[in-house]
Structures are given as C-alpha cells and as structure tokens.
Amino acid sequence: MTKSNYHHGDLRNSLIDTAIQLMGEHGxxxxxxxxxxxxxxxxxxxxxxxxxxxxxxxxAVASVGFRxxxxxxxxxxxxFPDDPCEQLRAAGLAYLHFAAEEPEIIALMFGRGVSLENxxxxxxxxxxxxxxxxxxxxxxxQSRGVFKRLELxxxxxxxxxxxxxxxxxxxxxxxxxxxxxxxxxxALGNLATTMLLEGLLER
Amino acid sequence: MTKSNYHHGDLRNSLIDTAIQLMGEHGxxxxxxxxxxxxxxxxxxxxxxxxxxxxxxxxAVASVGFRxxxxxxxxxxxxFPDDPCEQLRAAGLAYLHFAAEEPEIIALMFGRGVSLENxxxxxxxxxxxxxxxxxxxxxxxQSRGVFKRLELxxxxxxxxxxxxxxxxxxxxxxxxxxxxxxxxxxALGNLATTMLLEGLLER
DNA sequence: ACCTGAACACCGTTCAAGT
DNA sequence: ACCTGAACACCGTTCAAGT
Numbered sequence: 001m002t003k004s005n006y007h008h009g010d011l012r013n014s015l016i017d018t019a020i021q022l023m024g025e026h027g028x029x030x031x032x033x034x035x036x037x038x039x040x041x042x043x044x045x046x047x048x049x050x051x052x053x054x055x056x057x058x059x060a061v062a063s064v065g066f067r068x069x070x071x072x073x074x075x076x077x078x079x080f081p082d083d084p085c086e087q088l089r090a091a092g093l094a095y096l097h098f099a100a101e102e103p104e105i106i107a108l109m110f111g112r113g114v115s116l117e118n119x120x121x122x123x124x125x126x127x128x129x130x131x132x133x134x135x136x137x138x139x140x141x142q143s144r145g146v147f148k149r150l151e152l153x154x155x156x157x158x159x160x161x162x163x164x165x166x167x168x169x170x171x172x173x174x175x176x177x178x179x180x181x182x183x184x185x186x187a188l189g190n191l192a193t194t195m196l197l198e199g200l201l202e203r
Numbered sequence: 204m205t206k207s208n209y210h211h212g213d214l215r216n217s218l219i220d221t222a223i224q225l226m227g228e229h230g231x232x233x234x235x236x237x238x239x240x241x242x243x244x245x246x247x248x249x250x251x252x253x254x255x256x257x258x259x260x261x262x263a264v265a266s267v268g269f270r271x272x273x274x275x276x277x278x279x280x281x282x283f284p285d286d287p288c289e290q291l292r293a294a295g296l297a298y299l300h301f302a303a304e305e306p307e308i309i310a311l312m313f314g315r316g317v318s319l320e321n322x323x324x325x326x327x328x329x330x331x332x333x334x335x336x337x338x339x340x341x342x343x344x345q346s347r348g349v350f351k352r353l354e355l356x357x358x359x360x361x362x363x364x365x366x367x368x369x370x371x372x373x374x375x376x377x378x379x380x381x382x383x384x385x386x387x388x389x390a391l392g393n394l395a396t397t398m399l400l401e402g403l404l405e406r
Numbered sequence: 407a408c409c410t411g412a413a414c415a416c417c418g419t420t421c422a423a424g425t
Numbered sequence: 426a427c428c429t430g431a432a433c434a435c436c437g438t439t440c441a442a443g444t
Contacts, residue, residue, distance in 0.1 A: 002349070007312075010426095011427085011428095013358060016424095029316060032364040032416080032418080033417080033419090034417065034418080034419065037415080042428075042429075043428065043429050044417090044418085044419090044429090045419080045420080045428075045429065045430080046427080046429080048372070048418095048419075048420080049426085049427055049428070050427095053418090053419090053428055054346055054417095054419090056419065074258060088403075093314070094360060104299030107314065110311065110314065110371055111313065111314025111420060116343075138403075140236065141403070143302075145405060146404065146405060146406060147403050147404065148401075148404070148405055150394065150398075151394075154391065154394050155398070155403070157369070157391070158365065158369065158394060158395045158398045158399075159403070160368065160372075161364075161366075161367075161369040161371070161372060161395065162361065162364055162365040162368055163364075163368070164371065165363065165365055165366070165367040165368030166360070166361065166364040166365030166368075166373070168313055168367065168368070168371070169360065169363075188357065188433090191353065191354075191357050191358075191361060191410085192361045192364065195353075195358070195361045195399075195402070196398075196402065196403055197360075197402050197403050197404050198351075198402040198404060199353060199398070199399065199400050199401040199402030199404075200291075200341075200350050200362070200399055200400050201288075201349065201350065201351070201360070201400050201401060201402075201431095202348060202349060202350060202351055214408085214409095223438065224410075234434080235436060235437080236434095236436080236437065236438090237437080245409075245410095246409065246410050246437080247410090247411095247436090247437085247438090248409075248410065248411080248438080248440085249409055249410080250410080251437095251438075252407085252408055252409070253408095256437090256438090257436095257437065257438090275439080386426080407444100408443105408444085409442105409443085410426095410439085410441105410442080411440100411441095411444100412439105412440090412441090412442100412444095413438105413439085413440085413441105413442070414437105414438085414439085415434075415436100415437095416434065416435100416437085416438105416443105417434100417435075417437100417438080418434095418435085419430090419432100419433085419434095420431105420432085420433085420435095421430100421431105421432085421434105422428080422431090422433105423427070423428105423430085423431100424428085424430095424435095425426100425427085425428080425429100425441105
C-alpha cells in the first residue's frame with residue numbers, strides 16, 4: 001500500500017520523507033541523493049522527474065520546517081489569545097523543542113544547503129509565512145501598548161534572531177543537551193524570553 | 204617566495220588560506236579538498252599529510268573565525284574600558300561586520316560542516332575563547348551593577364544567541380544586505396543592542 | 407619527512423531507451 | 426508520463442612508490 005503509492009504519484013513526497021529520515025540518521029552533510037533514491041526504492045535518476053536538483057529536494061525539506069514553525073507560532077497565539085508575552089514565550093519554547101527534536105532540519109534551513117534568497121517560490125513563501133506569524137505576535141503586543149513601538153520589521157528580526165540563535169546552539173552548538181532534555185530546554189527558553197522582554201539592564 | 208614556502212613547512216597554513224579564499228568565491232558547499240589542493244599547487248593526496256580529513260581542514264578554518272571573534276571582543280573591551288553597554292554594542296557590531304564580510308566562514312562555524320562537540324582541541328579552545336571573551340563583558344556589567352544578576356553562563360548564551368542569530372540572517376538569510384552596506388549593518392546592530400539592553404517591554 | 411600517481415568506491419547529473 | 430541503466434566528470438580517501 002505505502003510502497004505501491006510511491007509509483008503512482010507520490011514519489012515526490014516519499015523522497016522528502018525519506019530525506020528527512022536519513023538526515024536524522026547521519027546528518028545533512030552525509031546525505032546523498034542516490035542514497036535517498038535507493039532508500040525510497042527507486043533508481044538514482046528518478047528524483048530528477050520531481051526535483052530539478054539535489055538542492056531543490058533540500059529546499060522542499062526546508063519548506064517543511066518553516067511551515068512547521070509557522071504552525072507552532074499560530075498555535076501559540078491561539079493558546080494565549082490575550083497575552084502577547086505568553087504568546088512569545090510559547091512560540092519560543094516550541095521553536096526550541098523543534099530544534100532539539102530535528103536539529104538537522106534546522107541546520108539545513110539556515111546553516112547552508114539552502115540559500116533563502118535564490119530559492120524557489122515554495123521555500124520563499126514558507127520562510128516568509130514563518131516570519132510573519134511572529135511579526136503578528138509583536139504587532140499585537142505593540143497595539144496593546146505592552147511592547148515598544150520600534151520598527152516592526154526590525155523588532156521581529158531581533159526577536160527571531162534571539163530564539164533562532166539559541167536554537168542553533170541547542171541544535172548543533174556547544175550545548176547540545178542530553179537527548180532532548182526537556183527541562184533544560186524549557187529553562188533556557190524561559191530565560192531567553194525573560195531577557196528578550198526585560199533586557200539585560202537592571203531596572 | 205610565497206610559493207616556495209608552501210614546500211618547506213607552510214603547506215598547512217597555505218591550505219587554510221586557500222580554502223578561505225575559495226569559500227569566498229563559491230561557498231562552503233561547493234568546496235572540494237581536491238580543488239583546494241590543486242589551487243595550492245599540490246597533489247590531491249598532499250593535504251592528508253597535514254589534516255586527517257576534509258573535516259579537519261574545515262575545523263581549522265572555523266578556528267580562525269572564532270579567534271577573530273575573540274580578538275574583536277577583547278578590542279571592544281579595551282576601547283570602552285568603563286562602559287559594559289558600549290562594550291557590548293561594539294562587540295556586536297564587530298561580529299555583524301565580520302559576518303557580512305566573511306559569510307561563508309560564519310556559515311561554516313555554525314551552519315554545519317563542523318560539529319563543535321566532536322571536534323579537535325584547537326577548535327574547541329577557539330570556540331570557548333570567543334564565548335568567554337563575551338562572558339567577561341557581561342560579568343563586568345554585573346559586578347558594576349548595571350546588568351541583571353542572572354546566571355552568567357545563560358546570560359552570555361542569550362546575548363551570544365541574539366547577535367549570532369542576527370549575523371546568520373545577515374550572512375545568509377533573507378536580508379543579506381547589498382554587498383556590505385555598512386550603514387544598514389550598523390542600524391541593525393544598534394537596534395539589536397538596544398533591544399538586548401532594554402527589552403521588548405514598554406517601561 | 408613530505409609529496410606524487412594511480413586506484414577504489416562513491417557522488418551529482420544527463421540521456422537514450424524502456425513501459 | 427514516469428522510470429531505468431549506463432555513462433561522464435567529479436569527489437574523498439588510501440597506499441605504494443618516489444625524493
């Protein structure tokens with residue numbers, strides 16, 4: 001059933017899934033297109049019917065990651081409909097847990113292997129969607145008078161940078177936690193959120 | 204002179220320099236060890252006398268990057284010996300300019316291609332040195348009573364994350380500026396520093 | 407001690423040919 | 426329309442052999 005699907009129209013998605021799984025096993029760096037093809041039960045040339053490039057397949061995987069982040073951000077909004085601070089905290093924590101869960105996808109999304117500027121529409125839109133879902137949280141905070149009214153785009157950028165930078169460290173940095181140590185991740189996320197909200201300065 | 208050096212003891216450094224230059228031309232992703240060797244005027248097997256691996260060469264390049272950051276941080280300290288806020292701002296700006304100048308080295312240092320946990324001593328020490336030079340700034344801010352007294356390591360981490368996340372965006376993100384647009388970089392760095400110091404919250 | 411040349415297994419990509 | 430098999434140029438790495 002699953003297998004036969006591969007050969008009547010779903011090869012594209014099957015290749016994406018296989019790539020994600022293999023990346024989880026031995027990293028983006030060591031991922032070869034031939035391996036993905038073989039593992040999906042298809043010849044080395046078959047992927048080229050669905051992706052222009054190896055890069056195009058990687059872009060598709062990165063898009064999955066960005067859509068996931070957008071979904072988490074939206075979820076955080078709905079969970080705390082009236083509290084932008086808690087929305088931010090929830091969104092940040094979700095991002096961090098995602099990074100701990102799927103470090104290789106995060107590495108792919110930003111690290112390299114995908115360019116984010118000379119890329120296809122799918123990835124472009126997925127990335128912008130994720131960014132805008134965060135901007136919406138900040139904007140709401142501004143309109144409620146709890147956040148500063150600096151330039152929205154730049155504030156979003158700085159916020160994203162903080163959480164993303166932390167997730168990079170978690171995903172592949174010096175402080176990769178002992179296999180998804182949930183408590184440690186929460187502690188870090190909460191600290192980062194507090195610092196983001198209140199700043200370094202003593203009041 | 205330079206060329207003859209390559210063949211009496213300096214091949215190691217020559218390979219590092221060549222790799223950095225080639226990365227600048229066409230990115231880490233497309234960098235091959237054979238190409239580095241050829242470009243340094245040496246056979247494909249020669250690098251293996253000086254580096255265990257292709258990965259080991261990349262680690263050496265990443266180390267160069269971390270040492271550069273440490274130096275910038277120290278410089279920022281000396282420039283404003285009595286003002287931790289300005290130290291932080293100067294360090295952040297230097298990091299951002301470095302990222303704009305050598306995006307591929309930044310991509311290598313964090314993006315992937317170097318693991319930072321299963322790595323050689325040289326890289327380990329270089330990375331820790333960079334981290335600690337930042338921690339020193341924060342610590343001084345705490346002891347002068349201008350920064351909050353949260354856990355030093357975590358505060359350093361969050362600070363580093365903010366600046367690093369921003370530099371990632373600059374280096375290879377959606378907002379790569381028009382070839383080292385210095386004014387834009389400064390504006391971003393200043394905004395990030397302000398947000399870092401004062402937080403998102405309206406006072 | 408340091409480097410070369412040839413070799414091995416693998417890779418991305420293309421293309422004629424099959425169904 | 427979608428896939429295969431064989432081919433091309435390239436890659437990382439090893440190793441005997443050269444100086």
